[in-house]
Amino acid sequence: MDITEISDRLEITALITRYTRAVDTAQFDGIDEVFLDDAELDYSSAGGPVTTPAQAKPFIANLLGFERWQHVIGQVEITLDGDTAHATAYFINPMVAKGADGGEQLWEVGGYYHHDLVRTPDGWRSRRMVDELVWTRMP
DSSP: HHHHHHHHHHHHHHHHHHHHHHHHTTGGGGGGTTEEEEEEEEEEGGOOOEEEEEHHHHHHTTGOOOSHHHHHEEEEEEEEETTEEEEEEEEEEEEEEEOOTEEEEEEEEEEEEEEEEEEEEETTEEEEEEEEEEEEEEO
């Protein structure tokens, strides 16, 4: 591995982290620094839309009535091909909802974020992300 490849891998991993931090901290405009304006975000496996970053923000903000959530990103597989790349990041996402009794209920989901990426003058950006939900644990 040369220094350029190491740098690309670190930048792509940081980009995926930037996405999850924007979601987890409700700083949804941070999504604009992750995706191209015309990128496709596919949340269909979680019952959500296939949409653009701008249209995805309200969906994420109203995340099925959950009050809090926190992504945990595991291994990230990256395949580089010049100025394009593909990355698959494993995730676990615990989410907190209010139960009927007013107490907190913990829900968890796990899966993969698949990104098709392109190098831009502003660094790596995702042009397509598929949120592949693999499992769900409910109270």
